[in-house]
Amino acid sequence: MSSVTVISDKEFETEVLQADQPVLVYFWASWCGPCRLMSPTIDWAATTYADRLKVVKMEVDPNPETVKQYQVEGVPALRLIQNQQVLEATEGVIPKQKLIEILDTHFH
Template sequence: MSKGVITITDAEFETEVLTAEEPVLVYFWASWCGPCQLMSPVINYAATTYGDRLKVVKMEVDPNPITVKQYQVEGVPALRLINKNQLLASTEGVIAKDKLLKILDEHLSVN
């Protein structure tokens, strides 16, 4: 599967995330966000490392207010791990690579 990170919009959210066969890590970011630049390599690493059992998408917050509001994103960077329309995990702010991998390992091992 390993497709890397896919950029999506509000219009694509249902198709790419909610009805996806595999769990999806949604990365909310903004072009003006310095901490988001720190998270990008970690997100790319997750996409390549877990690509066989996880889809990774990124969504810029400013042009996509519907999803941002629906998932209560109050700060960026923010992550939401969703599987079949169910929120499994949620973080806001920069997190270390090992913390992200721990979250993914916890939730992906049951699939």
């Protein structure tokens, strides 16, 4: 079961910026083919790192404020945020191994 929370601009502050643990924000779009490739990896990360990490997904088109604020230029995109700071940022599809490396750098 995936523990990925779907959020919008209006929930970003509460769900991400005020979170008491690091948050992996997955930016995606319904028209984005590569996003479909990333989704299982994001679900896997949400399950595997559930004790250390919150995972949320945000569709880019209906949420322009957050997309602009976090300079998302392409999807899929990831932002790892803790204490209102971006720790890591990626654009485009990344392999599961790369995501593991990013997360393990911060949560080993």
